[in-house]
Amino acid sequence: MYHKDTSLNLHNLKTKEKILNKALKLFNSNGLENVTTRHIATELGISQGNLHYHYPNKNTLIKLLFNHFINEIKDSEQFKDGSFKEQIFINSIKTNYIIMQNYSFLFTDKEIVWRRIPEIKQDFFEFFESKKDKFNQLLALYKTEGLIRKQISDTQLNFLANQFIFTITSWLSSSDNITEDKLDYFIEFTARLILPYLEKSELNKWESLLTQN
Amino acid sequence: MYHKDTSLNLHNLKTKEKILNKALKLFNSNGLENVTTRHIATELGISQGNLHYHYPNKNTLIKLLFNHFINEIKDSEQFKDGSFKEQIFINSIKTNYIIMQNYSFLFTDKEIVWRRIPEIKQDFFEFFESKKDKFNQLLALYKTEGLIRKQISDTQLNFLANQFIFTITSWLSSSDNITEDKLDYFIEFTARLILPYLEKSELNKWESLLTQN
DNA sequence: GTCTATACAGCGATAGAC
DNA sequence: GTCTATCGCTGTATAGAC
Secondary structure (H helix, E strand, O other): OOOOOOOOOHHHHHHHHHHHHHHHHHHHHHOHHHOOHHHHHHHHOOOHHHHHHHOOOHHHHHHHHHHHHHHHHHHHHOOOOOOOOHHHHHHHHHHHHHHHHHOOHHHHOHHHHHHHOHHHHHHHHHHHHHHHHHHHHHHHHHHHOOOEOOOOOHHHHHHHHHHHHHHHHHHHHOOOOOOOOHHHHHHHHHHOOOHHHEOHHHHHHHHHHHHOO | OOOOOOOOOHHHHHHHHHHHHHHHHHHHHHOHHHOOHHHHHHHHOOOHHHHHHHOOOHHHHHHHHHHHHHHHHHHHHOOOOOOOOHHHHHHHHHHHHHHHHHOOHHHHOHHHHHHHOHHHHHHHHHHHHHHHHHHHHHHHHHHHOOOEOOOOOHHHHHHHHHHHHHHHHHHHHOOOOOOOOHHHHHHHHHHOOOHHHEOHHHHHHHHHHHHOO
Protein backbone atom coordinates (compact mmCIF):
# COMPACT_ATOMS: atom_id res chain seq x y z
CA MET A 1 0.00 0.00 0.00
CA TYR A 2 2.49 2.62 1.10
CA HIS A 3 5.60 0.77 0.04
CA LYS A 4 7.58 2.60 -2.55
CA ASP A 5 10.58 0.36 -2.06
CA THR A 6 12.83 0.20 -5.08
CA SER A 7 14.45 -3.10 -4.14
CA LEU A 8 14.53 -5.57 -7.00
CA ASN A 9 14.50 -8.69 -4.90
CA LEU A 10 10.99 -9.71 -3.96
CA HIS A 11 12.12 -12.33 -1.51
CA ASN A 12 14.09 -9.65 0.24
CA LEU A 13 11.20 -7.25 0.42
CA LYS A 14 9.18 -9.63 2.54
CA THR A 15 11.63 -9.75 5.42
CA LYS A 16 12.25 -6.05 5.17
CA GLU A 17 8.55 -5.39 5.40
CA LYS A 18 8.08 -7.80 8.26
CA ILE A 19 10.76 -6.06 10.30
CA LEU A 20 9.13 -2.67 9.91
CA ASN A 21 5.69 -4.02 10.79
CA LYS A 22 6.98 -5.81 13.86
CA ALA A 23 8.93 -2.76 14.96
CA LEU A 24 5.77 -0.66 14.75
CA LYS A 25 3.78 -3.20 16.70
CA LEU A 26 6.38 -3.47 19.45
CA PHE A 27 7.00 0.29 19.68
CA ASN A 28 3.27 0.80 20.16
CA SER A 29 2.80 -1.89 22.75
CA ASN A 30 6.03 -1.80 24.78
CA GLY A 31 7.24 1.76 24.49
CA LEU A 32 10.07 3.02 22.34
CA GLU A 33 12.73 2.89 25.05
CA ASN A 34 11.95 -0.75 25.85
CA VAL A 35 12.17 -2.13 22.32
CA THR A 36 15.59 -3.05 21.00
CA THR A 37 16.67 -4.33 17.63
CA ARG A 38 17.30 -7.63 19.41
CA HIS A 39 13.70 -7.86 20.56
CA ILE A 40 12.37 -7.14 17.11
CA ALA A 41 14.62 -9.78 15.57
CA THR A 42 13.82 -12.38 18.21
CA GLU A 43 10.08 -11.86 17.82
CA LEU A 44 10.45 -12.48 14.10
CA GLY A 45 12.69 -15.49 14.57
CA ILE A 46 15.53 -13.87 12.67
CA SER A 47 18.95 -12.78 13.85
CA GLN A 48 19.85 -9.31 14.99
CA GLY A 49 22.56 -9.27 12.35
CA ASN A 50 19.97 -9.88 9.69
CA LEU A 51 17.87 -7.00 10.93
CA HIS A 52 20.85 -4.71 10.78
CA TYR A 53 21.51 -5.85 7.24
CA HIS A 54 18.12 -4.42 6.23
CA TYR A 55 18.12 -1.37 8.49
CA PRO A 56 21.41 0.02 9.79
CA ASN A 57 19.98 1.20 13.09
CA LYS A 58 16.93 1.80 15.24
CA ASN A 59 16.55 5.46 14.26
CA THR A 60 16.13 4.43 10.62
CA LEU A 61 13.14 2.33 11.61
CA ILE A 62 11.60 5.22 13.52
CA LYS A 63 12.17 7.66 10.66
CA LEU A 64 10.61 5.31 8.12
CA LEU A 65 7.58 4.70 10.32
CA PHE A 66 7.13 8.43 10.76
CA ASN A 67 7.23 8.91 6.99
CA HIS A 68 4.71 6.12 6.50
CA PHE A 69 2.42 7.78 9.02
CA ILE A 70 2.59 11.14 7.25
CA ASN A 71 1.97 9.48 3.87
CA GLU A 72 -1.03 7.55 5.13
CA ILE A 73 -2.57 10.70 6.54
CA LYS A 74 -1.94 12.59 3.32
CA ASP A 75 -3.38 9.74 1.23
CA SER A 76 -6.51 9.74 3.35
CA GLU A 77 -7.03 13.42 2.62
CA GLN A 78 -7.21 12.90 -1.14
CA PHE A 79 -10.66 11.38 -1.12
CA LYS A 80 -12.48 14.31 0.40
CA ASP A 81 -14.98 16.37 -1.47
CA GLY A 82 -15.08 20.08 -0.80
CA SER A 83 -18.04 20.14 1.56
CA PHE A 84 -17.74 20.21 5.31
CA LYS A 85 -21.04 19.33 6.85
CA GLU A 86 -21.03 18.03 10.39
CA GLN A 87 -21.00 14.35 9.40
CA ILE A 88 -18.01 14.85 7.13
CA PHE A 89 -16.22 16.83 9.82
CA ILE A 90 -16.64 14.00 12.32
CA ASN A 91 -15.72 11.30 9.80
CA SER A 92 -12.59 13.21 8.96
CA ILE A 93 -11.55 13.19 12.62
CA LYS A 94 -12.26 9.47 12.77
CA THR A 95 -10.17 8.65 9.72
CA ASN A 96 -7.24 10.56 11.13
CA TYR A 97 -7.56 9.04 14.58
CA ILE A 98 -7.59 5.50 13.23
CA ILE A 99 -4.34 6.09 11.37
CA MET A 100 -2.84 7.83 14.40
CA GLN A 101 -3.78 4.91 16.61
CA ASN A 102 -1.83 2.58 14.31
CA TYR A 103 1.23 4.74 14.93
CA SER A 104 0.46 5.52 18.54
CA PHE A 105 4.09 5.43 19.71
CA LEU A 106 4.76 8.54 17.63
CA PHE A 107 2.41 10.37 19.99
CA THR A 108 2.68 8.63 23.34
CA ASP A 109 6.48 8.60 23.07
CA LYS A 110 6.88 11.75 21.04
CA GLU A 111 9.34 13.32 23.46
CA ILE A 112 11.66 10.31 23.17
CA VAL A 113 11.34 10.36 19.39
CA TRP A 114 12.11 14.07 19.24
CA ARG A 115 15.11 13.79 21.49
CA ARG A 116 16.50 10.93 19.40
CA ILE A 117 15.69 12.50 16.03
CA PRO A 118 15.23 16.27 16.23
CA GLU A 119 14.27 16.56 12.54
CA ILE A 120 11.09 14.64 13.29
CA LYS A 121 10.05 17.28 15.82
CA GLN A 122 10.37 19.89 13.10
CA ASP A 123 8.45 17.83 10.53
CA PHE A 124 5.83 16.95 13.11
CA PHE A 125 5.33 20.59 13.96
CA GLU A 126 5.14 21.70 10.34
CA PHE A 127 2.63 19.01 9.50
CA PHE A 128 0.25 19.97 12.29
CA GLU A 129 0.78 23.65 11.62
CA SER A 130 -0.63 23.10 8.14
CA LYS A 131 -3.50 21.16 9.71
CA LYS A 132 -4.19 24.19 11.87
CA ASP A 133 -4.36 26.40 8.80
CA LYS A 134 -7.00 24.10 7.38
CA PHE A 135 -8.99 24.30 10.60
CA ASN A 136 -8.80 28.07 10.53
CA GLN A 137 -10.05 28.12 6.94
CA LEU A 138 -12.88 25.81 7.87
CA LEU A 139 -13.86 27.92 10.86
CA ALA A 140 -13.76 31.07 8.73
CA LEU A 141 -16.08 29.35 6.27
CA TYR A 142 -18.44 28.35 9.07
CA LYS A 143 -18.39 31.93 10.29
CA THR A 144 -19.35 33.43 6.91
CA GLU A 145 -22.10 30.84 6.58
CA GLY A 146 -23.51 31.98 9.89
CA LEU A 147 -22.97 28.72 11.72
CA ILE A 148 -20.77 30.32 14.36
CA ARG A 149 -22.27 32.54 17.04
CA LYS A 150 -21.88 36.29 16.52
CA GLN A 151 -20.50 36.91 20.02
CA ILE A 152 -17.40 34.82 19.35
CA SER A 153 -14.35 37.01 18.82
CA ASP A 154 -11.75 36.26 16.17
CA THR A 155 -9.19 35.79 18.91
CA GLN A 156 -11.37 33.16 20.52
CA LEU A 157 -12.00 31.42 17.21
CA ASN A 158 -8.29 31.24 16.59
CA PHE A 159 -7.87 29.62 20.00
CA LEU A 160 -10.42 27.03 18.97
CA ALA A 161 -8.23 26.04 16.03
CA ASN A 162 -5.31 25.76 18.43
CA GLN A 163 -7.38 23.65 20.80
CA PHE A 164 -8.24 21.29 17.95
CA ILE A 165 -4.59 20.74 17.09
CA PHE A 166 -3.69 20.46 20.74
CA THR A 167 -6.33 17.77 21.22
CA ILE A 168 -5.44 15.89 18.07
CA THR A 169 -1.77 15.69 19.00
CA SER A 170 -2.36 14.86 22.66
CA TRP A 171 -5.31 12.49 22.93
CA LEU A 172 -3.25 9.33 22.52
CA SER A 173 -1.17 10.10 25.60
CA SER A 174 -4.04 11.38 27.65
CA SER A 175 -4.27 10.18 31.21
CA ASP A 176 -7.95 9.47 30.85
CA ASN A 177 -8.67 6.10 32.26
CA ILE A 178 -10.43 4.94 29.12
CA THR A 179 -9.27 1.59 27.89
CA GLU A 180 -11.89 0.36 25.45
CA ASP A 181 -13.67 2.65 23.02
CA LYS A 182 -10.93 5.18 23.60
CA LEU A 183 -11.16 5.98 19.92
CA ASP A 184 -14.91 6.66 19.97
CA TYR A 185 -14.64 8.63 23.16
CA PHE A 186 -11.99 10.95 21.78
CA ILE A 187 -13.75 11.45 18.47
CA GLU A 188 -16.69 12.80 20.44
CA PHE A 189 -14.37 14.64 22.82
CA THR A 190 -12.73 16.40 19.89
CA ALA A 191 -15.92 17.15 17.97
CA ARG A 192 -17.47 18.67 21.08
CA LEU A 193 -14.84 21.40 21.15
CA ILE A 194 -16.80 23.27 18.51
CA LEU A 195 -20.30 22.80 19.93
CA PRO A 196 -20.47 25.84 22.24
CA TYR A 197 -19.38 28.00 19.31
CA LEU A 198 -22.34 27.02 17.14
CA GLU A 199 -25.62 28.81 16.55
CA LYS A 200 -28.59 27.13 18.19
CA SER A 201 -29.95 25.39 15.07
CA GLU A 202 -26.53 23.94 14.22
CA LEU A 203 -25.95 22.94 17.81
CA ASN A 204 -28.97 20.66 17.80
CA LYS A 205 -27.84 18.91 14.62
CA TRP A 206 -24.38 18.20 16.03
CA GLU A 207 -25.65 17.25 19.44
CA SER A 208 -28.01 14.63 18.00
CA LEU A 209 -25.31 13.32 15.70
CA LEU A 210 -22.93 12.85 18.62
CA THR A 211 -25.38 11.31 21.05
CA GLN A 212 -26.80 8.79 18.58
CA ASN A 213 -23.54 6.87 18.52
CA MET B 1 9.59 23.41 52.78
CA TYR B 2 8.33 20.03 51.66
CA HIS B 3 11.00 17.98 53.39
CA LYS B 4 9.62 15.68 55.98
CA ASP B 5 12.89 13.76 56.23
CA THR B 6 13.34 12.04 59.54
CA SER B 7 17.11 11.76 59.26
CA LEU B 8 18.93 12.94 62.37
CA ASN B 9 22.13 13.96 60.67
CA LEU B 10 21.92 17.49 59.33
CA HIS B 11 25.15 17.21 57.39
CA ASN B 12 23.68 14.19 55.68
CA LEU B 13 20.47 15.92 54.76
CA LYS B 14 22.29 18.44 52.63
CA THR B 15 23.76 15.93 50.22
CA LYS B 16 20.53 14.00 50.14
CA GLU B 17 18.66 17.14 49.27
CA LYS B 18 21.19 18.18 46.65
CA ILE B 19 20.87 14.83 44.88
CA LEU B 20 17.12 15.11 44.62
CA ASN B 21 17.28 18.69 43.36
CA LYS B 22 19.89 17.85 40.76
CA ALA B 23 17.95 14.80 39.63
CA LEU B 24 14.87 16.95 39.10
CA LYS B 25 16.82 19.54 37.17
CA LEU B 26 18.43 16.95 34.90
CA PHE B 27 15.23 14.96 34.35
CA ASN B 28 13.51 18.15 33.25
CA SER B 29 16.23 19.33 30.92
CA ASN B 30 17.63 16.12 29.42
CA GLY B 31 14.72 13.70 29.48
CA LEU B 32 14.24 10.86 31.92
CA GLU B 33 15.74 8.16 29.69
CA ASN B 34 18.92 10.16 29.17
CA VAL B 35 19.73 10.84 32.82
CA THR B 36 21.58 8.16 34.76
CA THR B 37 22.62 8.00 38.37
CA ARG B 38 26.18 8.43 37.08
CA HIS B 39 25.26 11.75 35.46
CA ILE B 40 23.58 13.05 38.57
CA ALA B 41 26.52 12.09 40.75
CA THR B 42 29.08 13.53 38.34
CA GLU B 43 27.20 16.82 38.07
CA LEU B 44 27.28 17.12 41.86
CA GLY B 45 30.94 16.13 42.11
CA ILE B 46 30.14 13.09 44.23
CA SER B 47 30.56 9.42 43.50
CA GLN B 48 27.86 7.17 42.14
CA GLY B 49 28.34 4.94 45.16
CA ASN B 50 27.54 7.85 47.41
CA LEU B 51 24.35 8.58 45.53
CA HIS B 52 23.27 4.98 45.88
CA TYR B 53 23.94 5.16 49.60
CA HIS B 54 21.26 7.87 49.87
CA TYR B 55 18.85 6.50 47.28
CA PRO B 56 18.95 2.81 46.35
CA ASN B 57 17.95 3.39 42.72
CA LYS B 58 16.66 5.76 40.09
CA ASN B 59 13.01 4.80 40.57
CA THR B 60 13.19 5.93 44.19
CA LEU B 61 14.23 9.39 43.01
CA ILE B 62 11.33 9.50 40.56
CA LYS B 63 8.83 8.35 43.17
CA LEU B 64 10.01 10.93 45.69
CA LEU B 65 9.84 13.72 43.12
CA PHE B 66 6.33 12.68 42.21
CA ASN B 67 5.31 12.78 45.88
CA HIS B 68 6.89 16.20 46.27
CA PHE B 69 4.95 17.42 43.28
CA ILE B 70 1.64 16.19 44.67
CA ASN B 71 2.41 17.71 48.06
CA GLU B 72 3.29 21.08 46.56
CA ILE B 73 0.06 21.15 44.60
CA LYS B 74 -1.95 20.20 47.65
CA ASP B 75 -0.18 22.81 49.78
CA SER B 76 -0.99 25.48 47.22
CA GLU B 77 -4.67 24.64 47.48
CA GLN B 78 -4.84 25.38 51.20
CA PHE B 79 -4.71 29.13 50.80
CA LYS B 80 -7.83 29.50 48.71
CA ASP B 81 -10.92 31.21 49.94
CA GLY B 82 -14.27 29.80 48.89
CA SER B 83 -15.03 32.27 46.11
CA PHE B 84 -14.40 31.57 42.45
CA LYS B 85 -14.53 34.79 40.55
CA GLU B 86 -12.78 34.88 37.19
CA GLN B 87 -9.56 36.37 38.55
CA ILE B 88 -9.27 33.68 41.18
CA PHE B 89 -9.99 31.00 38.61
CA ILE B 90 -7.17 32.19 36.40
CA ASN B 91 -4.77 32.66 39.30
CA SER B 92 -5.49 29.14 40.40
CA ILE B 93 -4.52 27.81 36.98
CA LYS B 94 -1.34 29.87 37.10
CA THR B 95 -0.30 28.57 40.52
CA ASN B 96 -0.77 25.00 39.39
CA TYR B 97 1.06 25.52 36.12
CA ILE B 98 4.09 27.05 37.81
CA ILE B 99 4.43 24.05 40.09
CA MET B 100 3.87 21.68 37.17
CA GLN B 101 6.55 23.44 35.16
CA ASN B 102 9.04 22.77 37.97
CA TYR B 103 8.28 19.07 37.61
CA SER B 104 7.85 19.12 33.85
CA PHE B 105 9.44 15.70 33.28
CA LEU B 106 6.50 14.10 35.09
CA PHE B 107 4.33 15.32 32.22
CA THR B 108 6.57 15.40 29.16
CA ASP B 109 7.93 11.95 30.02
CA LYS B 110 4.86 10.60 31.75
CA GLU B 111 4.71 7.48 29.59
CA ILE B 112 8.26 6.53 30.56
CA VAL B 113 7.49 7.20 34.22
CA TRP B 114 4.33 5.11 34.08
CA ARG B 115 6.04 2.21 32.36
CA ARG B 116 8.82 2.23 34.95
CA ILE B 117 6.54 2.74 37.94
CA PRO B 118 2.95 1.70 37.25
CA GLU B 119 1.74 2.83 40.69
CA ILE B 120 2.47 6.41 39.69
CA LYS B 121 0.09 6.10 36.77
CA GLN B 122 -2.61 5.08 39.19
CA ASP B 123 -1.83 7.89 41.64
CA PHE B 124 -1.58 10.37 38.79
CA PHE B 125 -4.97 9.36 37.50
CA GLU B 126 -6.62 9.48 40.89
CA PHE B 127 -5.19 12.89 41.62
CA PHE B 128 -6.50 14.42 38.42
CA GLU B 129 -9.80 12.60 38.78
CA SER B 130 -10.33 14.45 42.04
CA LYS B 131 -9.38 17.66 40.24
CA LYS B 132 -12.07 16.92 37.70
CA ASP B 133 -14.63 16.55 40.45
CA LYS B 134 -13.70 20.01 41.67
CA PHE B 135 -14.11 21.41 38.17
CA ASN B 136 -17.51 19.80 37.89
CA GLN B 137 -18.56 21.30 41.21
CA LEU B 138 -17.35 24.70 40.10
CA LEU B 139 -19.18 24.47 36.78
CA ALA B 140 -22.37 23.39 38.56
CA LEU B 141 -22.02 26.44 40.79
CA TYR B 142 -21.53 28.70 37.78
CA LYS B 143 -24.61 27.17 36.22
CA THR B 144 -26.85 27.81 39.22
CA GLU B 145 -25.53 31.36 39.40
CA GLY B 146 -26.58 31.86 35.80
CA LEU B 147 -23.10 32.43 34.44
CA ILE B 148 -23.35 29.51 32.01
CA ARG B 149 -25.52 29.77 28.90
CA LYS B 150 -28.90 28.03 29.08
CA GLN B 151 -28.41 26.14 25.80
CA ILE B 152 -25.47 24.18 27.16
CA SER B 153 -26.43 20.59 27.93
CA ASP B 154 -25.22 18.79 31.03
CA THR B 155 -23.40 16.32 28.79
CA GLN B 156 -21.54 19.15 27.14
CA LEU B 157 -20.69 20.76 30.47
CA ASN B 158 -19.28 17.48 31.68
CA PHE B 159 -17.10 17.36 28.58
CA LEU B 160 -15.81 20.80 29.45
CA ALA B 161 -14.57 19.48 32.79
CA ASN B 162 -12.87 16.65 30.92
CA GLN B 163 -11.31 19.12 28.50
CA PHE B 164 -9.91 21.12 31.41
CA ILE B 165 -8.22 18.07 32.89
CA PHE B 166 -7.04 16.97 29.47
CA THR B 167 -5.47 20.36 28.86
CA ILE B 168 -3.92 20.62 32.30
CA THR B 169 -2.26 17.22 31.99
CA SER B 170 -1.11 17.68 28.38
CA TRP B 171 0.03 21.28 27.92
CA LEU B 172 3.62 20.63 28.96
CA SER B 173 4.17 18.12 26.20
CA SER B 174 2.26 20.05 23.59
CA SER B 175 3.84 20.34 20.19
CA ASP B 176 3.07 24.02 20.05
CA ASN B 177 6.12 25.83 18.88
CA ILE B 178 6.05 28.22 21.79
CA THR B 179 9.37 28.58 23.52
CA GLU B 180 9.14 31.71 25.65
CA ASP B 181 6.02 32.69 27.57
CA LYS B 182 4.78 29.14 27.14
CA LEU B 183 3.38 29.43 30.64
CA ASP B 184 1.39 32.61 29.93
CA TYR B 185 0.19 31.28 26.62
CA PHE B 186 -1.19 28.10 28.15
CA ILE B 187 -2.82 29.87 31.07
CA GLU B 188 -4.81 31.86 28.54
CA PHE B 189 -5.28 28.77 26.36
CA THR B 190 -6.78 26.90 29.32
CA ALA B 191 -8.92 29.74 30.62
CA ARG B 192 -10.39 30.27 27.16
CA LEU B 193 -11.93 26.80 27.22
CA ILE B 194 -14.77 28.15 29.31
CA LEU B 195 -15.40 31.40 27.41
CA PRO B 196 -17.88 30.14 24.79
CA TYR B 197 -19.92 28.62 27.62
CA LEU B 198 -20.46 31.94 29.40
CA GLU B 199 -23.37 34.32 29.27
CA LYS B 200 -22.67 37.52 27.40
CA SER B 201 -22.06 39.76 30.42
CA GLU B 202 -19.64 37.26 31.94
CA LEU B 203 -17.93 36.74 28.60
CA ASN B 204 -16.93 40.38 28.39
CA LYS B 205 -15.43 40.35 31.87
CA TRP B 206 -13.29 37.30 31.10
CA GLU B 207 -12.35 38.47 27.64
CA SER B 208 -11.03 41.80 28.96
CA LEU B 209 -9.19 40.06 31.78
CA LEU B 210 -7.43 37.76 29.34
CA THR B 211 -6.54 40.35 26.72
CA GLN B 212 -5.14 42.87 29.20
CA ASN B 213 -2.18 40.62 29.97
C1' DG C 1 29.02 9.33 54.82
C1' DT C 2 31.94 9.01 51.03
C1' DC C 3 35.07 6.87 48.18
C1' DT C 4 37.04 3.35 44.54
C1' DA C 5 36.44 -0.74 42.29
C1' DT C 6 33.85 -3.93 40.19
C1' DA C 7 30.13 -7.21 38.82
C1' DC C 8 26.74 -7.91 35.56
C1' DA C 9 23.21 -7.23 32.16
C1' DG C 10 21.75 -5.12 28.07
C1' DC C 11 22.27 -1.98 24.37
C1' DG C 12 23.64 -0.69 19.31
C1' DA C 13 26.32 -2.03 15.85
C1' DT C 14 29.92 -4.67 13.06
C1' DA C 15 32.77 -8.66 11.04
C1' DG C 16 33.05 -12.56 8.71
C1' DA C 17 31.41 -17.38 7.54
C1' DC C 18 27.97 -19.68 4.76
C1' DG D 1 20.25 -12.73 2.61
C1' DT D 2 21.01 -14.81 6.85
C1' DC D 3 23.63 -16.57 10.44
C1' DT D 4 26.93 -16.64 14.71
C1' DA D 5 30.14 -14.34 17.32
C1' DT D 6 31.79 -10.52 19.32
C1' DC D 7 33.20 -5.66 20.43
C1' DG D 8 32.67 -1.41 22.95
C1' DC D 9 29.88 1.12 25.61
C1' DT D 10 26.59 2.44 29.11
C1' DG D 11 23.28 1.37 32.50
C1' DT D 12 22.10 -0.24 37.52
C1' DA D 13 23.63 -1.77 41.58
C1' DT D 14 26.80 -3.73 45.20
C1' DA D 15 31.18 -4.63 48.10
C1' DG D 16 34.48 -3.17 50.87
C1' DA D 17 38.14 0.28 52.29
C1' DC D 18 38.55 4.64 54.66
